[in-house]
Amino acid sequence: MFGRPNLYTSYDQEAQIFPTWSKKIAVGLFVLTLFLLPFDVPLFTDEIPVLKSIPIIGSLIGEGIPLARFLGDETWLRPISLVLVLAIAALGLNLLAGVAGQVSLGHAFFMGVGGTTAAFLGGESGDGLYGLGLPIWIWLPGAGVAAALVGILISPVAVRLRGLYLAIVTLGLVFLGIHLGNTSWGRKFAGAPGLGRRFQELDIRIWKEDVPLVNVGDDGHWLWFDVTDNQKRYLFLLVATIVMALLAKNLIRTRTGRALQAIRDRDIAAEVMGVPEFKYKVIAFAISSFYAGMGGALFAALSGQMLGTDYNLFLSVEFIAILLIGGAGTVSGTLIGTFFVVMIPQFVEEITKWLSGKEGGIVGTFADGVLAGPDDFGVIATGTQSPGWQLSVFDWNIVLFGVLIVVFLIVEPLGLYGVWIRVRNYWKQWPFSY
Amino acid sequence: GSDSDDGDTAADTAAEEPAAEEPAAEEEAMEEEAMEEEEAMEEEAMAEFASSPGIDADNMVIRVGLNTDLSGAFAPLTTKITDGHLAFWEEVNANGGIEGWTIEPIVLDNAYDVPTHLENYESFRSDGAEGVAMLSTSTGSPHTASIAGDAIDDNMAVIPLSWYSGWGDPGIGANVFEVQTNYCVEAMNAVTYLSETFGPKMAIAGFPGDYGEDGSLGAKYAAEQLGLEIVYDGQGQVVPGADQTPVITGIAESGADFTWLTTNPSTAAELIGGAAQAGYTGQWSGNSPTYNPALLATALGPVLDTSYVHSTYNELWGTIDTQGMNDLISVMQARRPDAPFDDVYIISWIEGLIAKQAIEQAIANGDLSRQGILDAFNQITADLQGLAPDQSWSGDPNTNVVRESYIYDVDLAIYTPGATVTTEDASNGYVKIQGPFVSPTAEAWTYEPCFKADF
Amino acid sequence: MSDAINPIADIPLIEIDEITLRFGGVTAIGGVSFSVRPDELFAIIGPNGAGKTSIFNTISGVYRPQDGDIRWKGESIIGTRPDRVANLGIARTFQNIELFPQMTVLDNLLTGRHIRMDSSWLAGSLWVGKAKKEEMANRRKVEDIIDFLEIEQWRKHPVALLPYGYQKRVELGRALAMDPELLLLDEPVAGMNLEETEDMARFVLDIQRELGIAIILVEHDMGLVMDIADRVMVLDFGQRISLGTPAEVQKDPAVIAAYLGSEFAQTSETSR
Amino acid sequence: MLEVANLEVVYNEVILVLRGLSIEVPDGNIVALLGANGAGKTTTVRSVCGLLDVHEGHVTKGSVNWRGTDIAHHSPAKIVESGITQVMEGRRVFAELTVDENLTTGGYTVKDKAKNQAAYDRVMELFPRLADRRTSTAGYLSGGEQQMLAIGRAMMAEPELLVLDEPSLGLAPKLIEQIRDIIVEINQQGTSVLLIEQNAMMALSIADYGYIMETGKVVMDGDPKKLLADDDVQEFYLGLHAEGAKKSFRDVKHYKRRKRWLS
Amino acid sequence: MTATTAPRGWSYSLGKISTGGWFLIGIGIPLGGYLVYELFDDPVLFFQTTMKSFGLGSVYAIVALGFVLIFKATQTVNFAQGALAASGALFVSYAVFDGHIPFTTLRNPLIEIEPEWLGWSLSVVMALAFSAMLGLLIERLAIRPMVGQPLFSVAVITLGLEIVLRVFNNDAVEVDFRSLEIPYGTGGFTVGDAIVNWSYIAAMITATVAFVAVYIFYRTRTGIAMRAVAFDQEAAMAQGINVGKVFAIAWAAGAVLAAIGGIFATQPPVKQTGAVEPETANIAFRALPAVILGGLDSATGALVGGLIVGFAEIFAGQYLAGQTDLLGPGYTLIVPYVVMIVALLVRPYGLFGTPEIRRV
Ligand SMILES: Nc1ncnc2c1ncn2[C@@H]1O[C@H](COP(=O)(O)OP(=O)(O)OP(=O)(O)O)[C@@H](O)[C@H]1O
Ligand SMILES: Nc1ncnc2c1ncn2[C@@H]1O[C@H](COP(=O)(O)OP(=O)(O)OP(=O)(O)O)[C@@H](O)[C@H]1O
Ligand SMILES: [Mg+2]
Ligand SMILES: [Mg+2]
Numbered sequence A: 001m002f003g004r005p006n007l008y009t010s011y012d013q014e015a016q017i018f019p020t021w022s023k024k025i026a027v028g029l030f031v032l033t034l035f036l037l038p039f040d041v042p043l044f045t046d047e048i049p050v051l052k053s054i055p056i057i058g059s060l061i062g063e064g065i066p067l068a069r070f071l072g073d074e075t076w077l078r079p080i081s082l083v084l085v086l087a088i089a090a091l092g093l094n095l096l097a098g099v100a101g102q103v104s105l106g107h108a109f110f111m112g113v114g115g116t117t118a119a120f121l122g123g124e125s126g127d128g129l130y131g132l133g134l135p136i137w138i139w140l141p142g143a144g145v146a147a148a149l150v151g152i153l154i155s156p157v158a159v160r161l162r163g164l165y166l167a168i169v170t171l172g173l174v175f176l177g178i179h180l181g182n183t184s185w186g187r188k189f190a191g192a193p194g195l196g197r198r199f200q201e202l203d204i205r206i207w208k209e210d211v212p213l214v215n216v217g218d219d220g221h222w223l224w225f226d227v228t229d230n231q232k233r234y235l236f237l238l239v240a241t242i243v244m245a246l247l248a249k250n251l252i253r254t255r256t257g258r259a260l261q262a263i264r265d266r267d268i269a270a271e272v273m274g275v276p277e278f279k280y281k282v283i284a285f286a287i288s289s290f291y292a293g294m295g296g297a298l299f300a301a302l303s304g305q306m307l308g309t310d311y312n313l314f315l316s317v318e319f320i321a322i323l324l325i326g327g328a329g330t331v332s333g334t335l336i337g338t339f340f341v342v343m344i345p346q347f348v349e350e351i352t353k354w355l356s357g358k359e360g361g362i363v364g365t366f367a368d369g370v371l372a373g374p375d376d377f378g379v380i381a382t383g384t385q386s387p388g389w390q391l392s393v394f395d396w397n398i399v400l401f402g403v404l405i406v407v408f409l410i411v412e413p414l415g416l417y418g419v420w421i422r423v424r425n426y427w428k429q430w431p432f433s434y
Numbered sequence B: 001g002s003d004s005d006d007g008d009t010a011a012d013t014a015a016e017e018p019a020a021e022e023p024a025a026e027e028e029a030m031e032e033e034a035m036e037e038e039e040a041m042e043e044e045a046m047a048e049f050a051s052s053p054g055i056d057a058d059n060m061v062i063r064v065g066l067n068t069d070l071s072g073a074f075a076p077l078t079t080k081i082t083d084g085h086l087a088f089w090e091e092v093n094a095n096g097g098i099e100g101w102t103i104e105p106i107v108l109d110n111a112y113d114v115p116t117h118l119e120n121y122e123s124f125r126s127d128g129a130e131g132v133a134m135l136s137t138s139t140g141s142p143h144t145a146s147i148a149g150d151a152i153d154d155n156m157a158v159i160p161l162s163w164y165s166g167w168g169d170p171g172i173g174a175n176v177f178e179v180q181t182n183y184c185v186e187a188m189n190a191v192t193y194l195s196e197t198f199g200p201k202m203a204i205a206g207f208p209g210d211y212g213e214d215g216s217l218g219a220k221y222a223a224e225q226l227g228l229e230i231v232y233d234g235q236g237q238v239v240p241g242a243d244q245t246p247v248i249t250g251i252a253e254s255g256a257d258f259t260w261l262t263t264n265p266s267t268a269a270e271l272i273g274g275a276a277q278a279g280y281t282g283q284w285s286g287n288s289p290t291y292n293p294a295l296l297a298t299a300l301g302p303v304l305d306t307s308y309v310h311s312t313y314n315e316l317w318g319t320i321d322t323q324g325m326n327d328l329i330s331v332m333q334a335r336r337p338d339a340p341f342d343d344v345y346i347i348s349w350i351e352g353l354i355a356k357q358a359i360e361q362a363i364a365n366g367d368l369s370r371q372g373i374l375d376a377f378n379q380i381t382a383d384l385q386g387l388a389p390d391q392s393w394s395g396d397p398n399t400n401v402v403r404e405s406y407i408y409d410v411d412l413a414i415y416t417p418g419a420t421v422t423t424e425d426a427s428n429g430y431v432k433i434q435g436p437f438v439s440p441t442a443e444a445w446t447y448e449p450c451f452k453a454d455f
Numbered sequence C: 001m002s003d004a005i006n007p008i009a010d011i012p013l014i015e016i017d018e019i020t021l022r023f024g025g026v027t028a029i030g031g032v033s034f035s036v037r038p039d040e041l042f043a044i045i046g047p048n049g050a051g052k053t054s055i056f057n058t059i060s061g062v063y064r065p066q067d068g069d070i071r072w073k074g075e076s077i078i079g080t081r082p083d084r085v086a087n088l089g090i091a092r093t094f095q096n097i098e099l100f101p102q103m104t105v106l107d108n109l110l111t112g113r114h115i116r117m118d119s120s121w122l123a124g125s126l127w128v129g130k131a132k133k134e135e136m137a138n139r140r141k142v143e144d145i146i147d148f149l150e151i152e153q154w155r156k157h158p159v160a161l162l163p164y165g166y167q168k169r170v171e172l173g174r175a176l177a178m179d180p181e182l183l184l185l186d187e188p189v190a191g192m193n194l195e196e197t198e199d200m201a202r203f204v205l206d207i208q209r210e211l212g213i214a215i216i217l218v219e220h221d222m223g224l225v226m227d228i229a230d231r232v233m234v235l236d237f238g239q240r241i242s243l244g245t246p247a248e249v250q251k252d253p254a255v256i257a258a259y260l261g262s263e264f265a266q267t268s269e270t271s272r
Numbered sequence D: 001m002l003e004v005a006n007l008e009v010v011y012n013e014v015i016l017v018l019r020g021l022s023i024e025v026p027d028g029n030i031v032a033l034l035g036a037n038g039a040g041k042t043t044t045v046r047s048v049c050g051l052l053d054v055h056e057g058h059v060t061k062g063s064v065n066w067r068g069t070d071i072a073h074h075s076p077a078k079i080v081e082s083g084i085t086q087v088m089e090g091r092r093v094f095a096e097l098t099v100d101e102n103l104t105t106g107g108y109t110v111k112d113k114a115k116n117q118a119a120y121d122r123v124m125e126l127f128p129r130l131a132d133r134r135t136s137t138a139g140y141l142s143g144g145e146q147q148m149l150a151i152g153r154a155m156m157a158e159p160e161l162l163v164l165d166e167p168s169l170g171l172a173p174k175l176i177e178q179i180r181d182i183i184v185e186i187n188q189q190g191t192s193v194l195l196i197e198q199n200a201m202m203a204l205s206i207a208d209y210g211y212i213m214e215t216g217k218v219v220m221d222g223d224p225k226k227l228l229a230d231d232d233v234q235e236f237y238l239g240l241h242a243e244g245a246k247k248s249f250r251d252v253k254h255y256k257r258r259k260r261w262l263s
Numbered sequence E: 001m002t003a004t005t006a007p008r009g010w011s012y013s014l015g016k017i018s019t020g021g022w023f024l025i026g027i028g029i030p031l032g033g034y035l036v037y038e039l040f041d042d043p044v045l046f047f048q049t050t051m052k053s054f055g056l057g058s059v060y061a062i063v064a065l066g067f068v069l070i071f072k073a074t075q076t077v078n079f080a081q082g083a084l085a086a087s088g089a090l091f092v093s094y095a096v097f098d099g100h101i102p103f104t105t106l107r108n109p110l111i112e113i114e115p116e117w118l119g120w121s122l123s124v125v126m127a128l129a130f131s132a133m134l135g136l137l138i139e140r141l142a143i144r145p146m147v148g149q150p151l152f153s154v155a156v157i158t159l160g161l162e163i164v165l166r167v168f169n170n171d172a173v174e175v176d177f178r179s180l181e182i183p184y185g186t187g188g189f190t191v192g193d194a195i196v197n198w199s200y201i202a203a204m205i206t207a208t209v210a211f212v213a214v215y216i217f218y219r220t221r222t223g224i225a226m227r228a229v230a231f232d233q234e235a236a237m238a239q240g241i242n243v244g245k246v247f248a249i250a251w252a253a254g255a256v257l258a259a260i261g262g263i264f265a266t267q268p269p270v271k272q273t274g275a276v277e278p279e280t281a282n283i284a285f286r287a288l289p290a291v292i293l294g295g296l297d298s299a300t301g302a303l304v305g306g307l308i309v310g311f312a313e314i315f316a317g318q319y320l321a322g323q324t325d326l327l328g329p330g331y332t333l334i335v336p337y338v339v340m341i342v343a344l345l346v347r348p349y350g351l352f353g354t355p356e357i358r359r360v
Helices: A021-036 A049-053 A055-061 A077-099 A107-122 A136-158 A163-182 A186-190 A229-253 A255-265 A267-272 A277-303 A313-326 A331-357 A361-370 A393-411 A415-429 B002-033 B038-048 B075-094 B114-125 B141-154 B183-198 B210-226 B245-254 B265-277 B293-297 B301-307 B323-335 B345-365 B370-377 B440-444 C052-059 C082-088 C105-116 C121-126 C129-149 C164-177 C194-210 C222-228 C246-251 C253-271 D041-049 D076-081 D099-106 D113-126 D128-132 D143-155 D173-188 D200-206 D224-229 D231-238 E019-041 E043-074 E081-098 E116-146 E151-172 E198-217 E221-231 E233-238 E243-264 E278-294 E299-319 E321-327 E335-346
Strands: A220-222 A225-227 B061-068 B102-109 B134-139 B157-161 B201-206 B229-234 B258-262 B283-286 B308-312 B405-410 B430-437 C014-023 C026-036 C041-045 C067-072 C090-092 C182-186 C214-218 C231-236 C239-244 D002-011 D015-025 D030-035 D057-066 D084-087 D161-165 D192-196 D209-214 D217-222 E188-191 E194-197
Touching: A021 A229, A077 A107, A077 A229, A077 A255, A077 A277, A077 A313, A077 A331, A077 B114, A107 A136, A107 A163, A107 A186, A107 A277, A107 A313, A136 A163, A136 A277, A136 E335, A163 A186, A163 A313, A163 E278, A163 E335, A225 A229, A229 A255, A229 A277, A229 A331, A229 C121, A255 A267, A255 A277, A255 C105, A255 C121, A255 C129, A267 A277, A267 C082, A277 B114, A313 A331, A313 A393, A313 A415, A313 E151, A331 A393, A331 A415, A393 E116, A393 E151, B061 B075, B061 B114, B061 B345, B075 B102, B075 B134, B075 B323, B075 B345, B102 B114, B114 B134, B114 B141, B134 B141, B134 B345, B134 B370, B141 B157, B141 B210, B157 B345, B157 B370, B183 B201, B183 B210, B183 B258, B183 B283, B183 B308, B183 B405, B183 B430, B183 B440, B201 B210, B201 B245, B210 B229, B210 B258, B210 B440, B229 B245, B245 B265, B245 E299, B245 E321, B258 B265, B265 B283, B265 B293, B265 B301, B283 B301, B293 B301, B301 B308, B308 B430, B323 B345, B345 B370, C014 C052, C026 C052, C026 C067, C026 C239, C041 C052, C041 C194, C041 C222, C052 C090, C052 C182, C052 C214, C082 C090, C082 C105, C090 C164, C105 C129, C105 C164, C121 C129, C129 C164, C129 C194, C164 C182, C164 C194, C194 C214, C194 C222, C194 D231, C222 C246, C231 C246, C231 C253, C239 C246, C239 C253, C246 C253, C253 D173, D002 D041, D015 D030, D015 D041, D015 D057, D015 D192, D015 D209, D015 D217, D030 D041, D030 D173, D030 D200, D041 D057, D041 D076, D041 D084, D041 D161, D041 D192, D076 D084, D076 E233, D084 D143, D099 D143, D099 E221, D113 D128, D113 D143, D128 D143, D143 D161, D143 D173, D173 D192, D173 D200, D192 D200, D200 D224, D200 D231, D209 D224, D217 D224, D224 D231, E019 E043, E019 E299, E019 E335, E043 E081, E043 E194, E043 E198, E043 E221, E043 E243, E043 E278, E043 E299, E081 E116, E081 E151, E081 E243, E081 E278, E116 E151, E116 E243, E151 E278, E188 E198, E194 E198, E198 E243, E198 E299, E221 E233, E221 E243, E233 E243, E243 E278, E278 E299, E278 E335, E299 E321, E299 E335
Parallel strands: B061 B102, B061 B134, B134 B157, B201 B229, B201 B258, B258 B283, B283 B308, C041 C214, C041 C231, C090 C182, C182 C214, D030 D192, D030 D209, D084 D161, D161 D192
Antiparallel strands: A220 A225, B308 B405, B405 B430, C014 C026, C014 C067, C231 C239, D002 D015, D002 D057, D209 D217, E188 E194
C-alpha cells in the first residue's frame, strides 16, 4: 500500500482524513514535532557527541537543531500559543464565512461573549464582580455554548442579510458588545473597562478543590520533563486546537458541511435540493459562534485577563485576513492562514531588525539607503522618532504588514491555498510544462 | 498570592543586605590603595558581578527594557517619551555610563495591545539578547496589569507609563513602581484649587475605566471633603468616538462653575467646544492627558485661553531652573535638535533618573541581578532633580504615594506652534500658577486605589 | 380538462389546477392546468418567456402562484417550502446550470442525497457509528449514479472545471440522487451537440423506463421532444394553447404559428 | 478581414487549449465555426476579443490579425472600438440593469446619438418581446429573452465584425429562424460574421465558409455545401443516417459511441 | 422593478407589511408622539437639534456617497475611505495652515488671493485635486490589478491600504490638531434663540450638490457603464467599456468625496476644533450604518440614510440623555447601528438598495 496513493479498496478507506500510510506518517510526525517543539529533545542537542562528530551535520547542529530548540527560550511560545487560540476561533469563522458563505465581521463579539461567560463561570467573585469559580470542563464548553446561544439569537436577522450587508451589521455587534461591557451591569461580568478582570488559569479541577488535578498555571514536572507554565499552556492549547480542527474537518466533509457549502454556492438550488436554508444558516451561526466563544475564552486565558476592548474590530478583521490568506473553506488553510497572520508581523520585525543590524556588504549598503540613523537620510528611521516623513521601524512594520496584505492578494487572490493549488498543478504536469 | 511574595521579597532583602556591604567595602579599599591601576580594578569589579539576564558582565552592559507603544493609540505621545528616554541613556553612556557600565535600552513596540505586550515581555524576561534587567517603561494600564504577576515571578522591576492609583497597592502590582502622583490625587489637588478660585459647583466628565474613573473618583472625593456640589456627574460617561451630546447637554445645563475632565484632548475639545456653544460659561480643567497644547492653534484656542486650567504631576519645560530641567533641555537640544518641542520629555527624564538611581544603588549593593535591582528600588529615594517631587517605594504605600501636583494657566499669546526643542523662546503656552502643592484634601486622604478593579 | 385526452385514466401523480402567476404587470402563467401520470414523460414547450420555467418554479415552491392549486398525489402543496417539496419526491434540474461549483462531482451528488440522510451535525463532526455508516451507504448509491451517467473520470473534480455537457449530466445525477418520483428537467440539452444530446436522450429514456420515474421535460430541441415525449403541452404567453401527443401537437396550426415556425413543419414533414 | 494564424492559447500557464488554430473571416462573409463541446471555440472568441486575461489565459504562439494589425495583445475596449463585437456565450446580460440600460452599454462605443437611436429602434423591432419589457430588470427575464437581449446589445455597437457564440442557445425554433434571418440581413448590410453554433444545420445553411474544430485545431474546412455532404458531418452534426433520413432519438443505442476525427 | 417584489416564494415575501413593519409602526407612533411633545415643550431646542441633525446627517451623506460611488463601480466597500478622509483634510491643512503645496515646501500661491475666503476656497480645490490624485494612485497600484478577482479580496486590500495610509497620516505627518482655518469658523448665527452653526449650512449645501451630481452622473452613459462594470467586468469589457477608466473615475471621485467628508469631520457637529487629528478618519466608520441603511448601491439611499442616522444620533443624544443610566454611557455610539438593524429587519437591502437578483 505504500507508494500507491490513489488506490483504495473501500469507500471507508478513501473517506479517511489521511487516507494513505504516507500521509498518516507525515501527519503523525508533524504532530509529534508540534508536541516536542517546546522541549530540549536530547537527540537534537549537542549532548550526543556521535552526531556532532559527523562533519556537516555536526556543524549544522551546533548548539542543537534550531527547529526543535527554537521554542526553547519561550519567547516564541507565546505567539505560537496565540496562533493556536486564534486558530480555534478562525475555524469557526471558516465554517460560517468560508463554508457557508456568510461573511461576518462580528466574530470578535462572539469571542467576547465567550470570554465574558468563561470569566463569569470560572472566575472568582469579588469587588463588584460576579464569578462562580467553576472548573474548566464547565467554563470552557460553557463559553462556547453561551456564544452559540447568542449566535442563534441574532440569526433571525442575520440569515436574511447578504454579503456586505451582513458584514456591516455584524460589525455593529462588535460595538454593541464593547458598549455592553461598559454598562454598570456589564462590567460586573466583563470586568472594569480599561483594566478588565483577572482570568483564571487553565488548571483542570474536578470541582472547586484547591489542588488541581492537572496544574497548568505553574511550572512543574510532567513525565520526564520539567515544564514551565508557558509550555504547559502551549500543550493544552495544542490538544484543544487539534481536537477542534478534527471536529471541523469532519463536519465539513459530512452531510451538514455539504449542506452549508450548497447554501454558499447556490442558495435557491440548495433549497430545491431539500436543504432548508434558514435552518442551516442558523446552524452555521451557532457552530461558528461556539468556536468563537471557546476561542474567546482561551484568548482571555492566554492574556491572563478578560478585557472587553480586546474583542474589537481589529480582531474581527484579523480573522478575515486569516481566511483570505489561508484560503477560505478548508481547515488546513485556516490553520496556515492563522500562522501567517500572527507571525508575519514577527517576521517583518525580524527583517527590519536584521536589516538595521548589518553594516557594509550588499545588505549593509541597502540598509544604509533605506534606514535612517540619527544623522543620515533614508526612509526608515531606526531611531524611534525622527520628524517629518521618516518613520520609525515600528511604523514600518505596520506599513509593511499593510503592504504585504495588498501585494499578497494582488499576486495571489485565492490566498495560500491558491499557491498550493498552483504548485500542485505544476508538479502534476511535471516534467511537461503544458 | 502576591502578598506572601511581597513578604518573601522583604525577607530576601534583609538576608542579602549584609552580604552586599562586603564588596562595596572591598572596592573602597582598593581605590585607596592604587588609583592608577584602573584596569586591574575594573577586572576585579567585573569579577564581582555575575552575568545574569540583562546583565553582560564581560562587556559591562546593562540592558533596560522599554515596552512601549510606538504604533498604537498613544504612539504620538509615547514615541516622544521613548525618544527622550533614549536621549537620556545616550547622555549617560557618553559620560562614562553608570560606574563604567553601559546602559543598553531595548525598545519593543506593544502597539497598545495586550497580547503584544505579553509577547514583548516574554523576550524581556528571557536570558537571550533581548533579556533585560528591568523595565524602565511599561506603557498602558491593562498591559502593565497583564505582566504584573509574571514580573513578581521574575523579580522584574517595572516602571509603568500609567498613573493609575492602583499601582501603589502591592496587591495589584508588587513590582510595579509607580512614578509621580496618580490621576486620583491629581484630581483632588486641582479640584481643591478650582473650587477655591471659581466656585463650589462642579461638573465631572470622564472616560470609563482605570484612567477616566480614577480621575473622576478623585474629584468626587475632593467634592465630598470640601462640601462641593456635583451638579453633573459624568463619571464613565464619555465614550470616545461617540457623539457627546448627552454629556455636553449635561454639562451645559448644570450651571457648574467649573468642569473636571478625565478624557483625551480630542474628546475634551468636543466637550469644551460643544458646551461653550450650548451656553456653558464655566471654567475647565482636567487630568494631565486631557489637554494638548496643539489645541491652541485650532478654532478652540480662544476658549481655552480664557477658560482652561492645566493640571500636571510634574514641572513643565523651562518653567524652573533646576539641574534636572537644565540637563534635560541641554541634552535634548544637543542630541535631538529637530525633535518637536514637547513637555513629555520630562516624563522620559523622570523614568530615566529613577532607573539610573536604582541601578546605581544595585551596583553599590554589589548585586545587579533582577532581584538586586528590585531590592535597590525598595531602598532608594529617587532624586528627580526638581522635575517632580522626590519619591521612594519602600514600606507603607500611604506614606510613599506622591501627593504633589501642579497647576498652570493656559495662555494663547505666548504659544509658539510648530516649535522644535531648539526653537528660541518656544512655549506651549503655560504659565505656572501653583506647584508643587498638596491640597489639604489630598494630604488627609488615606491611600487606597480609587478605581477598584480585580487586579 | 386534459384528462380527457389521457389514454389511461390513472390517478395523476401531480395535478396543476388553473394556476396563475403574475409579476407586477407581467402574467407569467395564466390559468394553466395539466396533470402527469406516474411513469409518464410529459413535455412542455412554448416560445421564450411563455412561462415554462415559471411552472417549474411554482411546483418546486420557489414562486407562490396567486391563484390555482397544485396537488401532489391528491394533496395540495401550494405554499410548501422548496425543501419540503424536495422531501416529497420532486427533483429538478435548472435551465442555467445550478450546480455547486466549488464542490466536487461526488459532493454535488451526495448533496442530492441530503434528504435521504438524517445524521445530525454533531454526529457528523464526531464521525461516529451511524454517521459514518450512513456516509458509506450513500456513497455506494451515488457511485451507482456515477456509473449510470458515465462520469467516473470526473468523480473528484470540482464541477466548475467540467465541460458544459458533463455539468448538465452531473446536474441530472444530483436530481436522481434524491430518489425522486417526479423529475423536472429544464432544457437538459440546450447548448449540447448532437452526440451529447443523444447521450442525454438515452439517460432520460432509461430513467423513465427503467427507474419508473415520471418526468416533465422543458426543451426547445423539437427533434428530441417529439421523439421521446409521451404527451406535449404547448404554452404561449402563459396560456395553454395545445396539449396532446407529439404528432397531434406538431400539426396544430396554432403551435406552428406561435412556436415551431414554418420551417420546422416542413423539415419534420419531409424527414418522416 | 480577420485572420487567426497558428494560434496557441494556454490557460493558467498549464492547460493548452488552442493548438495552432488558423481561421479566416473575409470581409463581408459569414463564417461558421463548429466543434464539439470543449473544442476551444469560446477560447477562440476570447482571443479575438482580448478577453483571455480575465481567464488567466495567454496567447503563447501565433497571431490574431484584424485589418493587418495584430490585436492579440490589444485591450478589449480598443478591439471593440476597432469594430469587433461579440455576443458572449451564456448571455451575460447585466442582470441588475434594465433592458434599456443593457442596450445603452452595448452602444457605449458609438458616440453618435442618432446612430444609437437607430440601432435601438432596430433592436426593438426585431425583438418585440424586449420592447414589452424595456424597463424590466434584465435578471428577471426568461432565458430566451436574455439571449435576445444579448444579441440586441451586440447589435447596438454597429460592429464591422460580429462574433456570435452560440446565439441560438435556449431559443425557440421559430426564433432561431428569425435569428438566422437577422444574421443574413446584418451581413448583407456589410457586417462580417463569425458564427459559432451547436446547431450545425442552421449555421451551415447561411455560411459562406465553414470550419470544424476538434481539441484546439481545425480538422475540416471548406464550402458549407461540401461540409453538409460529408458523411461524418451528416452523422455527427446533423444526426442523419447514411440514407439521409433523420433517425429518432428513441433509437439511440444504449451503449457508448464516440467519434473523434483525430486519435 | 415592480416585478421583483410581487409573488416571490415563502421566503421572499417582503412586500406586504411584515412583522418587522408592524414593529416599526409600533415604535414609530410613540416615538413620534414623544417628539411632538418635545417640539411644543421647547421649540427652540427642538429647532436647534433639528438643524444639528441636518448638519450631521449631511456629513454622513457626503461620506456615504463616497462609499456608494466606489461600491457601484467595484462592488466593494472601500475600508480606506476613513484614511482618505483624513489625508484629504490633511492636504487642506497643508495648503491653508502651513501655506504649502502638499508634499512640498513650496509656497501655495493660491492662499494669497484676496478676498481671504476666495483664496481659501481655491486652496481647498487644489487640496481636493491632490486627494483625487491619491485616489488615482491607489486605484492604479492596488485596485486595477484586481480586475476580475474575487471582490472580497479587493475589500481586504482596501483594509491593507487603510493601515498604510493611517500610519503615514498619524505617524509620518503627525496630524495632531492641524487647523483647516475654516473661514466661517466653528461658530454660528442665531435664529430667535436657537443657535445654528455655519458649518451645518455648509454641510447641507455640499451634500445637496454632491447628491445631485452623483445622481445625474448615474444616468449618463458613463454612469451606466460603471454599474455594468460592477456587475460583470468581463461582459462590460466585451461591450468596449474601459474598465480601468471607470475604476479611475470612481476612485478619484470617491477620494474627493472622502476628503470633503474629512473636512466636515473637523467641524461641528462632529468636532469643534476645525482641525485634523487622527480621529478624523473615524468618520467613515461612523457613516457606515448610514450607507447600509440607505442601501449600498443607492445615491438616494446615501442621502436619506445619512439624514436618518444623523437625526437618530442627535435626537437620541439630546432627548435620551436622561436615560443614560439605563442605556449605558456612550449609547449614541450604537444608536446608528440599532437604527440600521431595525431598518434591515424590514428591508434586507436597505431602504433604497437593489436586491440581489436571484432567479433560477
Ligand atoms: N422573478 C421574476 N420577476 C419578474 N419577471 C419574471 C420572473 N420570473 C419570470 N418572469 C417573467 O415571466 C415570464 C415567463 O418566464 P419563464 O422563465 O417562465 O419563461 P420560459 O418559458 O422558461 O422561457 P425560456 O424558454 O426563454 O426559458 C417572462 O416574461 C419573464 O420575464
Ligand atoms: N479559464 C479556464 N481555465 C482553464 N481551462 C479552461 C478555461 N476556460 C476554458 N478552459 C478549457 O478549455 C477547453 C476549451 O474551452 P472552450 O470554452 O473554448 O470550449 P468551447 O469549444 O467553447 O466549448 P463549448 O461548446 O462547451 O462552449 C475546455 O476543455 C475547457 O475546460
Ligand atoms: Mg425557461
Ligand atoms: Mg463555448
